[in-house]
Amino acid sequence: MDDAADLESFRRTLREFALSHCPPEIRAVVAANRKLGRKEWSAWQRILHARGWGAPSWPKAHGGTGWDLRHRHAFDEVMAECDCPPQYHHGLRHIGPVLIEFGTPEQQAHFLPGILNGEDWWCQGYSEPGAGSDLASLKTRAERDGEEYVVTGQKLWTSHAHESDWMYTLVRTSSAGKRQEGITMLLIPLRSPGITVRPVPTIDGWHHVNEVFLDGVRVPAANRIGEEGKGWTYGKFLLDRERLGGANVAPAFRFLDRARALVAAELQGPQNRLKREMLAMRLLQIEAELRGARELGLAAIDDVMNGRPLGIAPSVLKLSTSEAMQRTSQVALDAVGHRLATRFRPVDASGPNAEVGEIEWLQNYLYLRAKTIFGGSSEVQKNVIARQLFGT
Numbered sequence: 001m002d003d004a005a006d007l008e009s010f011r012r013t014l015r016e017f018a019l020s021h022c023p024p025e026i027r028a029v030v031a032a033n034r035k036l037g038r039k040e041w042s043a044w045q046r047i048l049h050a051r052g053w054g055a056p057s058w059p060k061a062h063g064g065t066g067w068d069l070r071h072r073h074a075f076d077e078v079m080a081e082c083d084c085p086p087q088y089h090h091g092l093r094h095i096g097p098v099l100i101e102f103g104t105p106e107q108q109a110h111f112l113p114g115i116l117n118g119e120d121w122w123c124q125g126y127s128e129p130g131a132g133s134d135l136a137s138l139k140t141r142a143e144r145d146g147e148e149y150v151v152t153g154q155k156l157w158t159s160h161a162h163e164s165d166w167m168y169t170l171v172r173t174s175s176a177g178k179r180q181e182g183i184t185m186l187l188i189p190l191r192s193p194g195i196t197v198r199p200v201p202t203i204d205g206w207h208h209v210n211e212v213f214l215d216g217v218r219v220p221a222a223n224r225i226g227e228e229g230k231g232w233t234y235g236k237f238l239l240d241r242e243r244l245g246g247a248n249v250a251p252a253f254r255f256l257d258r259a260r261a262l263v264a265a266e267l268q269g270p271q272n273r274l275k276r277e278m279l280a281m282r283l284l285q286i287e288a289e290l291r292g293a294r295e296l297g298l299a300a301i302d303d304v305m306n307g308r309p310l311g312i313a314p315s316v317l318k319l320s321t322s323e324a325m326q327r328t329s330q331v332a333l334d335a336v337g338h339r340l341a342t343r344f345r346p347v348d349a350s351g352p353n354a355e356v357g358e359i360e361w362l363q364n365y366l367y368l369r370a371k372t373i374f375g376g377s378s379e380v381q382k383n384v385i386a387r388q389l390f391g392t
């Protein structure tokens with residue numbers, strides 16, 4: 001079998017599995033772009049783990065599939081096309097690979113199984129007030145005291161901290177030398193005394209981000225990744241692993257399909273023709289951009305597999321897919337928004353509500369404002385692109 005036929009047959013196997021094994025109630029949550037929580041993610045992770053597909057990006061020696069990048073991309077794409085949840089990334093795609101690369105055998109044995117079977121839930125404690133885009137200015141301090149660190153400070157925007165067991169964290173262990181050199185990576189159990197997690201209310205009405213306060217939290221030194229003062233290296237390794245995350249454009253296509261169906265259903269009849277066609281044209285432009293992004297993603301995967309440098313592709317992918325999703329949600333709101341305007345706050349999609357589908361478009365519109373901020377803001381991506389292209 002040649003490469004293309006092999007990949008097509010692989011996709012068929014994935015599709016059959018996804019449609020027969022991902023519970024319909026979970027696929028319904030994904031299909032409606034509702035907020036996913038630990039319950040749905042963990043259930044799906046257990047199913048994938050039982051099939052041997054729990055960790056598509058890990059080596060076989062650590063319980064992964066050992067798939068190459070092309071197969072991993074096919075997996076992500078097919079799962080999104082079938083409305084299966086994306087795998088929860090903080091364990092599998094972030095701290096898992098760091099543990100595999102830099103963790104001790106004891107740390108690997110202790111932490112990897114819980115990530116693989118979906119029992120342990122992780123969050124990322126990087127950002128702080130005043131340290132987001134400029135992460136190296138983080139101030140949360142960790143002082144060594146015997147076999148422990150004592151950690152004091154505040155993390156901000158910590159997604160899922162309220163439902164997590166562990167937080168992988170960058171802390172400052174020294175203020176001497178370059179800012180990056182005094183940073184250490186610690187794994188902190190969130191149930192430790194001295195930790196307070198408070199929700200940060202967001203405009204979409206969902207609870208996803210938090211403030212995490214650390215007040216003299218004692219963390220065993222055995223929970224340090226690698227060497228003290230080398231946390232910046234591990235933290236960057238973690239983020240670099242995600243650089244091609246934007247190559248999976250399938251969720252953006254699914255979102256576009258749904259907006260297209262909404263426009264067609266909402267704006268029927270000759271009296272709505274002009275508006276319907278104008279919105280359809282905007283969706284067509286977004287589709288053209290997404291098709292371009294998909295090709296760029298496939299070319300970038302090819303570059304990685306052939307040892308060529310990635311260049312600006314990851315930043316262009318992040319920029320274009322997040323902005324395309326924002327614009328898609330804008331089209332959807334232009335189709336139904338006039339009915340939602342009077343109910344702008346509070347957004348409540350939890351109760352029995354005949355118009356819950358529309359409310360979800362509004363929530364998505366509001367939630368997606370954050371997509372051009374987290375994971376590297378659009379302005380920061382543009383700086384990266386400019387630096388690489390023009391050396392400025």
Ligand SMILES: Cc1cc2nc3c(=O)[nH]c(=O)nc-3n(C[C@H](O)[C@H](O)[C@H](O)COP(=O)(O)OP(=O)(O)OC[C@H]3O[C@@H](n4cnc5c(N)ncnc54)[C@H](O)[C@@H]3O)c2cc1C
Pocket residue numbers: 123124125126127130131132133134156157158159160209370373374375376377378379380383
């Ligand atoms: C929904 C959501 C979830 C998040 N989840 C997490 C999480 O789980 N863990 C975590 O650690 N963090 C998380 N973050 C934080 C996120 O990484 C930061 O918000 C992001 O890095 C921006 O940092 P900031 O908020 O401090 O804004 P700032 O860095 O202060 O930026 C403010 C504005 O200035 C612009 N800007 C900044 N620097 C430059 C520059 N050099 N050139 C031009 N413009 C610039 C930015 O683009 C932005 O528009 C999350 C954020 C959001 C919104």
